[in-house]
Amino acid sequence: QSALTQPPSASGSPGQSVTISCTGTSSDVSGYNYVSWYQQHPGKAPKLMIYEVTKRPSGVPDRFSGSKSGNTASLTVSGLQAEDEADYYCSSYAGSNNFVVFGGGTKLTVL
Amino acid sequence: QVQLQESGPGLVKPSQTLSLTCTVSGGSISSPGYYWTWIRQRPGKGLEWVGYINYSGTTYSNPSLKSRVRISVDTSKNQVSLKLGSVTAADTAVYFCAKYSGDYAYSDSWGQGTLVTVSS
Numbered sequence: 001q002s003a004l005t006q007p008p009s010a011s012g013s014p015g016q017s018v019t020i021s022c023t024g025t026s027s028d029v030s031g032y033n034y035v036s037w038y039q040q041h042p043g044k045a046p047k048l049m050i051y052e053v054t055k056r057p058s059g060v061p062d063r064f065s066g067s068k069s070g071n072t073a074s075l076t077v078s079g080l081q082a083e084d085e086a087d088y089y090c091s092s093y094a095g096s097n098n099f100v101v102f103g104g105g106t107k108l109t110v111l
Numbered sequence: 112q113v114q115l116q117e118s119g120p121g122l123v124k125p126s127q128t129l130s131l132t133c134t135v136s137g138g139s140i141s142s143p144g145y146y147w148t149w150i151r152q153r154p155g156k157g158l159e160w161v162g163y164i165n166y167s168g169t170t171y172s173n174p175s176l177k178s179r180v181r182i183s184v185d186t187s188k189n190q191v192s193l194k195l196g197s198v199t200a201a202d203t204a205v206y207f208c209a210k211y212s213g214d215y216a217y218s219d220s221w222g223q224g225t226l227v228t229v230s231s
Contacts, residue, residue, distance in 0.1 A: 002157055034216035045224055051217035089158050093216035099171050100160035
Protein backbone atom coordinates (compact mmCIF):
# COMPACT_ATOMS: atom_id res chain seq x y z
CA GLN A 1 0.00 0.00 0.00
CA SER A 2 1.45 3.34 -1.08
CA ALA A 3 1.84 6.23 1.32
CA LEU A 4 0.05 8.65 -1.03
CA THR A 5 -3.31 7.83 -2.60
CA GLN A 6 -3.96 8.30 -6.30
CA PRO A 7 -6.86 7.10 -8.42
CA PRO A 8 -5.76 4.08 -10.44
CA SER A 9 -7.04 5.53 -13.70
CA ALA A 10 -8.10 8.73 -15.42
CA SER A 11 -9.11 9.50 -18.96
CA GLY A 12 -10.02 12.27 -21.34
CA SER A 13 -10.45 13.02 -25.02
CA PRO A 14 -7.88 14.95 -27.03
CA GLY A 15 -8.07 18.64 -26.26
CA GLN A 16 -9.82 18.12 -22.94
CA SER A 17 -8.40 18.67 -19.46
CA VAL A 18 -7.93 16.02 -16.81
CA THR A 19 -6.93 16.35 -13.17
CA ILE A 20 -5.20 13.63 -11.14
CA SER A 21 -5.34 13.83 -7.36
CA CYS A 22 -2.76 12.75 -4.79
CA THR A 23 -3.88 12.55 -1.16
CA GLY A 24 -1.49 12.37 1.74
CA THR A 25 -1.32 13.59 5.32
CA SER A 26 0.08 16.38 7.42
CA SER A 27 3.33 14.38 7.57
CA ASP A 28 3.92 14.73 3.85
CA VAL A 29 1.73 16.59 1.33
CA SER A 30 0.33 19.30 3.58
CA GLY A 31 3.43 19.47 5.76
CA TYR A 32 5.82 20.55 3.01
CA ASN A 33 5.70 22.32 -0.35
CA TYR A 34 7.77 19.54 -1.88
CA VAL A 35 5.31 17.63 -4.03
CA SER A 36 6.58 16.45 -7.39
CA TRP A 37 4.95 14.61 -10.29
CA TYR A 38 6.49 12.10 -12.69
CA GLN A 39 5.35 10.79 -16.06
CA GLN A 40 6.31 7.25 -17.02
CA HIS A 41 5.75 5.67 -20.40
CA PRO A 42 5.86 1.85 -20.61
CA GLY A 43 9.36 0.47 -20.28
CA LYS A 44 10.86 3.90 -19.67
CA ALA A 45 12.27 5.76 -16.71
CA PRO A 46 10.07 8.31 -14.96
CA LYS A 47 10.33 11.91 -16.12
CA LEU A 48 9.96 14.90 -13.81
CA MET A 49 6.96 17.01 -14.80
CA ILE A 50 6.29 19.19 -11.74
CA TYR A 51 8.32 20.00 -8.63
CA GLU A 52 7.71 22.11 -5.53
CA VAL A 53 3.96 21.68 -6.10
CA THR A 54 3.63 24.10 -9.03
CA LYS A 55 6.97 24.49 -10.83
CA ARG A 56 7.68 23.06 -14.28
CA PRO A 57 11.18 22.00 -15.34
CA SER A 58 12.51 23.47 -18.55
CA GLY A 59 11.07 21.64 -21.55
CA VAL A 60 7.84 20.50 -19.91
CA PRO A 61 4.84 21.94 -21.76
CA ASP A 62 2.78 24.52 -19.91
CA ARG A 63 -0.22 22.24 -20.46
CA PHE A 64 0.97 20.53 -17.27
CA SER A 65 0.26 22.33 -14.01
CA GLY A 66 0.27 21.47 -10.34
CA SER A 67 -1.54 22.67 -7.25
CA LYS A 68 -2.18 21.76 -3.66
CA SER A 69 -4.97 22.21 -1.14
CA GLY A 70 -4.64 20.77 2.32
CA ASN A 71 -3.64 17.13 2.18
CA THR A 72 -4.34 16.81 -1.56
CA ALA A 73 -2.07 17.74 -4.44
CA SER A 74 -3.27 17.73 -8.02
CA LEU A 75 -1.80 17.49 -11.49
CA THR A 76 -3.82 18.99 -14.33
CA VAL A 77 -3.12 18.20 -17.94
CA SER A 78 -4.83 20.64 -20.30
CA GLY A 79 -5.29 20.24 -24.02
CA LEU A 80 -4.74 16.48 -23.83
CA GLN A 81 -2.57 14.99 -26.52
CA ALA A 82 -2.01 11.36 -27.48
CA GLU A 83 1.54 11.44 -26.14
CA ASP A 84 0.25 12.33 -22.67
CA GLU A 85 -1.02 8.78 -22.29
CA ALA A 86 1.21 7.36 -19.56
CA ASP A 87 1.40 6.53 -15.87
CA TYR A 88 1.70 9.47 -13.51
CA TYR A 89 3.16 9.31 -10.00
CA CYS A 90 3.11 11.90 -7.28
CA SER A 91 5.82 12.11 -4.65
CA SER A 92 6.33 14.12 -1.51
CA TYR A 93 9.02 14.78 1.02
CA ALA A 94 7.89 13.15 4.26
CA GLY A 95 10.24 14.46 6.90
CA SER A 96 13.14 12.86 8.69
CA ASN A 97 11.43 9.51 9.29
CA ASN A 98 10.15 8.47 5.87
CA PHE A 99 11.95 11.01 3.67
CA VAL A 100 10.43 10.20 0.27
CA VAL A 101 6.98 8.75 -0.42
CA PHE A 102 5.21 7.98 -3.68
CA GLY A 103 1.64 7.53 -4.76
CA GLY A 104 0.51 4.29 -6.31
CA GLY A 105 0.30 5.83 -9.78
CA THR A 106 -2.50 6.82 -12.13
CA LYS A 107 -2.83 5.45 -15.65
CA LEU A 108 -3.94 8.28 -17.92
CA THR A 109 -5.73 7.18 -21.06
CA VAL A 110 -6.34 9.55 -23.96
CA LEU A 111 -9.55 8.34 -25.56
CA GLN B 112 22.18 17.18 -17.68
CA VAL B 113 23.95 14.26 -16.05
CA GLN B 114 23.51 10.72 -17.30
CA LEU B 115 23.11 7.76 -14.98
CA GLN B 116 23.61 4.09 -15.82
CA GLU B 117 22.75 1.16 -13.57
CA SER B 118 24.65 -2.08 -13.83
CA GLY B 119 24.76 -5.41 -12.03
CA PRO B 120 23.54 -9.01 -12.12
CA GLY B 121 20.07 -9.53 -13.51
CA LEU B 122 19.50 -12.68 -11.48
CA VAL B 123 20.06 -13.18 -7.77
CA LYS B 124 19.28 -16.25 -5.69
CA PRO B 125 16.96 -16.01 -2.68
CA SER B 126 18.70 -15.16 0.61
CA GLN B 127 21.71 -13.72 -1.26
CA THR B 128 22.72 -10.08 -1.64
CA LEU B 129 21.64 -7.92 -4.56
CA SER B 130 24.45 -5.60 -5.68
CA LEU B 131 24.03 -2.75 -8.17
CA THR B 132 26.20 0.13 -9.30
CA CYS B 133 25.12 3.48 -10.70
CA THR B 134 27.71 5.30 -12.81
CA VAL B 135 27.24 9.04 -13.19
CA SER B 136 28.60 10.87 -16.22
CA GLY B 137 28.37 14.43 -17.44
CA GLY B 138 28.63 15.82 -13.94
CA SER B 139 30.25 15.33 -10.58
CA ILE B 140 28.78 13.08 -7.95
CA SER B 141 30.24 15.52 -5.43
CA SER B 142 27.85 18.33 -6.33
CA PRO B 143 26.62 19.92 -3.10
CA GLY B 144 22.93 19.74 -2.39
CA TYR B 145 22.29 16.55 -4.30
CA TYR B 146 21.60 13.01 -3.20
CA TRP B 147 21.95 9.93 -5.36
CA THR B 148 18.89 7.85 -4.87
CA TRP B 149 17.74 4.31 -5.57
CA ILE B 150 14.11 3.74 -6.47
CA ARG B 151 12.58 0.41 -7.42
CA GLN B 152 9.48 -0.68 -9.27
CA ARG B 153 8.12 -4.17 -8.85
CA PRO B 154 6.58 -5.66 -12.01
CA GLY B 155 3.32 -3.89 -12.77
CA LYS B 156 3.53 -1.84 -9.58
CA GLY B 157 4.37 1.70 -8.51
CA LEU B 158 7.57 3.41 -7.50
CA GLU B 159 9.18 2.73 -4.14
CA TRP B 160 11.99 4.79 -2.65
CA VAL B 161 14.85 2.57 -1.47
CA GLY B 162 17.30 5.17 -0.14
CA TYR B 163 19.82 7.83 -1.00
CA ILE B 164 23.32 9.08 -0.27
CA ASN B 165 25.27 12.26 -0.82
CA TYR B 166 28.91 12.71 -1.76
CA SER B 167 30.03 12.83 1.86
CA GLY B 168 28.40 9.50 2.62
CA THR B 169 25.35 10.74 4.48
CA THR B 170 22.73 8.12 3.76
CA TYR B 171 19.06 7.52 4.49
CA SER B 172 16.99 4.45 3.71
CA ASN B 173 13.35 3.45 3.53
CA PRO B 174 12.42 2.33 7.04
CA SER B 175 10.81 -0.81 5.63
CA LEU B 176 14.12 -1.87 4.05
CA LYS B 177 16.60 -0.18 6.34
CA SER B 178 18.03 -3.28 8.00
CA ARG B 179 18.83 -4.87 4.63
CA VAL B 180 20.02 -1.83 2.64
CA ARG B 181 23.52 -0.51 2.32
CA ILE B 182 24.25 2.42 0.00
CA SER B 183 27.78 3.66 -0.61
CA VAL B 184 29.52 6.24 -2.79
CA ASP B 185 32.86 6.18 -4.61
CA THR B 186 33.66 9.75 -5.62
CA SER B 187 36.85 8.71 -7.43
CA LYS B 188 34.79 6.60 -9.82
CA ASN B 189 31.68 8.83 -9.79
CA GLN B 190 29.67 5.79 -8.72
CA VAL B 191 26.99 4.94 -6.19
CA SER B 192 26.36 1.38 -5.08
CA LEU B 193 23.37 -0.42 -3.62
CA LYS B 194 23.47 -3.63 -1.66
CA LEU B 195 20.24 -5.29 -0.54
CA GLY B 196 20.68 -8.34 1.65
CA SER B 197 18.57 -11.43 2.30
CA VAL B 198 16.56 -10.97 -0.86
CA THR B 199 13.31 -12.75 -1.61
CA ALA B 200 11.05 -12.88 -4.65
CA ALA B 201 9.42 -9.70 -3.37
CA ASP B 202 12.62 -7.82 -4.17
CA THR B 203 12.26 -8.62 -7.88
CA ALA B 204 11.99 -5.21 -9.50
CA VAL B 205 13.43 -2.70 -11.91
CA TYR B 206 15.93 -0.67 -9.93
CA PHE B 207 16.47 2.95 -10.97
CA CYS B 208 19.13 5.34 -9.81
CA ALA B 209 18.39 9.05 -9.97
CA LYS B 210 19.79 12.43 -9.00
CA TYR B 211 17.75 13.92 -6.17
CA SER B 212 17.71 17.53 -5.07
CA GLY B 213 18.09 17.52 -1.32
CA ASP B 214 16.88 21.11 -1.09
CA TYR B 215 13.73 20.77 -3.20
CA ALA B 216 12.96 17.03 -3.03
CA TYR B 217 12.74 15.98 -6.64
CA SER B 218 14.62 13.74 -9.05
CA ASP B 219 15.31 15.34 -12.42
CA SER B 220 17.73 12.84 -13.91
CA TRP B 221 17.15 9.10 -14.01
CA GLY B 222 18.95 6.05 -15.25
CA GLN B 223 17.16 3.69 -17.61
CA GLY B 224 16.70 1.13 -14.84
CA THR B 225 17.84 -2.45 -14.54
CA LEU B 226 15.67 -5.49 -13.90
CA VAL B 227 16.77 -7.73 -11.07
CA THR B 228 14.99 -11.05 -10.69
CA VAL B 229 15.25 -13.02 -7.46
CA SER B 230 14.89 -16.70 -8.26
CA SER B 231 16.65 -19.98 -7.61
